[in-house]
Amino acid sequence: MSLLPALQEQRWHLPAPLAPGALQAAPASDPLPEPLLALLSRRGFTSPEAIAALLDPEAAPAAGRHFPDLAKAVARLKRACSQGEAVAICGDYDADGMTSTALLVGVLQRLGARPIAAIPSRMDDGYGLNAAMVEKLAEQGVALLVTVDNGVSALEALERAKALGVEAILTDHHTIPDPLPPHLALLHPQRTPPGSPYRGLAGVGLAYVLAAALCQSLRHTDGQQIALNLFCIGTIADMAPLVGVNRRWLIDGLPELGRSPLVGLQALQQLAGLDETPLDAQAVGFQIAPRINAVGRLGDPQLVVELLTTEDPSRALALARDCEALNRQRRDLCTAIEAEALALLEADGPQRPAFLLLAQNHWHHGVIGIVAARLVERFGLPAALLAGEGNGRLRASVRAPRGFAVDGALQQCASLLERFGGHPAAGGFTVRAEQVAALHEQLNQLAQTWLQQAGHGTPVEPEALLSFEQINRSFYRQLQRLEPFGIGHPQPVFWSQGCQVATQKLLRGGHLQLELRQGEASLRAMGWRWQGETNLPALLDVAYRLRLDSWQGDERLQLELVGLRASAGGAVDGGEVVLQHHNRTYWCRREGAGLVVRNAAGDELTSAEGASHDHPYVRGLMQDAALALGLVA
Secondary structure, three states, rough: OOOOOEEEEHEEEOOOOOOOOOOOOOOOOOOOOHHHHHHEEEEHOOOOOHHHHHOOOOOOOOHOOOOOOHHHHHHHHHHHHHOEEEHHHHHHHOOOHHHHHHHHHHHHHHHHOEEEEEOOOOOOOOOOOOHHHHHHHHHOOOOOOEEOOOOOOOOHHHHHHHOOOEEEEOOOOOOOOOOOOOOOOOOOOOHHHHHHHOOOHHHHHHHHHHHHHHHHHHHHHHHHHHHHHHHHHHHHOOOOOOOOHHHHHHHHHHHHHOOOOHHHHHHHEEEEEEEEOOHHHHHHHHHHHHHHHHHHHHOOOOHHHHOOOOOHHHHHHHHHHHHHHHEEEEEEEHHHHHHHHHHHHOOOOOOOOEEEEEEEOOOOOOOOOHHHHHHHHOOOOOOEEEEEEOOEEEEEEEEEOOOOOOHHHHHOOHHOOOOOEEOOEEEEEEHHHHHHHHHHHHHHHHHHHHHHOOOOOOOEEEOOOOOOHHHHHHHHHHHHHHOEEEEEEEOEEEEEEEEEEEEEEEEEOOOOEEEEEEOOEEEEEEEEOOOOOOOOOOOEEEEEEEEEEEEOOOOEEEEEEEEEEOOOOEEEEOEEEEEOOOOOEEEEEEEEEEEEEEEOOOOOEHHHHHHHHOOHHHHHHHHHHHHOOOOOO
């Protein structure tokens, strides 16, 4: 549940008006409502063909034409299956790595091989395959290993594997280094042709490509079904971009998740209270994925692999309960660390630094990234939380708002760091304790420069205007046609103007519940973990995601608030929208493909007249009117 920042912490950015004719790009049959067309247009879907491709993506092309080493990898695994070989599946301790490992272990078990899950310890080994793991596997008689979600950077480990006569198939989506480690075959998105729909695959997607090709070669459909189930879980949990084959396979696979033959997945659904409802991307992302992630953060990743590969329902339920217990522990740890972090910030006074950097030796490495993300959500500032690593070093997790590049900032501080890595939104580093002050000073300077351009506060960026009378089950069904939502295609944020606060309650846990009215329509709105005052303005503009809330068998549409502000106008009056522009009141309405603006004296101006007018006041007025109506200027 996203935190709802206080009013003064929000920075609203309304969408730019669309070009004339932009909303005419609807599919010929079963057209989408205009607000959804406006949203898609702002996301770059400006033609009927582009919209049709989003709603029903093309089937994945033959993987063998996009991955040059796929045939070689499949041939070697077929031999391992026919001879009952021991095959090590070398994964990682995050959700992507654990589901990738379980995917290949489960498939190879069904095809005759003897797979061994090999995942390093977060606390003892750190990320990726290491030489000690390779030596132990070789002693167990392993002559073939497959890396999932890692491997391209394991130069020392794979050179040791080659010396021991152990072959390696690498499947990885992290940056390819130079030189590459020794390998028999490599499956990597960067090795696909430019523009390939396979470019967005996470580790679990590459494991699925390999498993599906192997199952097709051996004509084993059951293995391919469980592989698709775990592809869906891992892709959503890893927040991979929902484009290309990711989107196609999720559309195909999500409806089947509720009927998965994996008893471990069934047990997770049961404990999450999802066994009676279809699984969608939201349920996987907010209910299933956290239970899997908690194990990688606090426990032994082998628990998840066994859970997702066992065929014993009783064992699956026991393992799912272990996941549940670790997830509760993870929630408690996050709550405690967040409270400590906020107390440290408060102790420093009301003037917050541009870059939030907080350190405590006793904080748990597995959850500090979650708390850093919560601080970013609360304050709209980049944040790093540091926990003790021993030997005078601290290990950090970094998160940042959109626009502040974590990887670039850490690169500029490289001389102060022991090691570091990441991408624009998140990263991590290890630093000696005596360098922390100098590091914070340099990161503050970088964040301050960024803030001068971006502005303070948490950005609220709605994409399309809705009136309450448009929000009904029919509109929600059309919105569902745009699913699944995720990275690259997020859950839409809408906004409504001039909403009256009929009732408001502050619920246990600090959640804000509002009953809002606009014209004759009323809707419930929820602001999770509300940080602001309870004395709200009587008239609000609200930004929100639209949810279907179910409680004791009763379903109703509900607004999940992401932003609030005092309304400067926009109330609906007799079918027109009231607009405040430079302290003057206007009334605007739709008329055909254009709009009409009326002043207090009754004079009217059409969009065609406004577009041809040279006066900046008139052009600004027409632009504001277009925004108020969610239309073109």
